[in-house]
Amino acid sequence: MALPGIYAALTLLGRVDDVQVQPAGVDLRVGEIHRFLSEGMLAPKRVLPETEPVEARDGFWFLEPGFYKVVFADAVYVPPSAVGICLPRSSLLRMGATLSCAVWDPGYMGRGEALLIVGNPHGIRIAVGERIAQMLYIRVEPPPASLYAGFYQGERLGTR
């Protein structure tokens, strides 16, 4: 069972615009877009790559084809009895780009990240603060025995 938008919107820790509330789920806005500068290493002790923010011009990020890190503008608290599934807005797909997300664990709190892939050979532009993804919450039944307590718990809370 997916949570309807009016409940999903309650998982956002800051101000929510009416336009973010969807029939099933809530839209997340883009806060920052970064380009990758160095290698990452996936191992028991992970190493995340260096990144630098793409500067916006006249209220837009102009993005050439490639891979970018997106930092969401909205902080979320995933309900203890739900799992978050984040999907790209279909408009993004329709213009030749996509957003790739992983699972948002029950109890996770923070301002998370996703991978933006721009495939359109002409590039795309994204308005600063625009809605980029939709978060769906699926109920976990019976409720999980433990909540998220990993490396990213609490990331970027209080920064915006």
Ligand SMILES: O=c1ccn([C@H]2C[C@H](O)[C@@H](COP(=O)(O)OP(=O)(O)OP(=O)(O)O)O2)c(=O)[nH]1
């Ligand atoms: O696309 C996503 C998916 C998840 N998250 C957040 C919520 C999730 O609960 C947390 C950790 O995700 P995951 O469990 O996949 O991270 P990991 O790489 O397994 O690290 P750890 O085991 O330390 O949590 O990151 C994101 O920011 N972006």
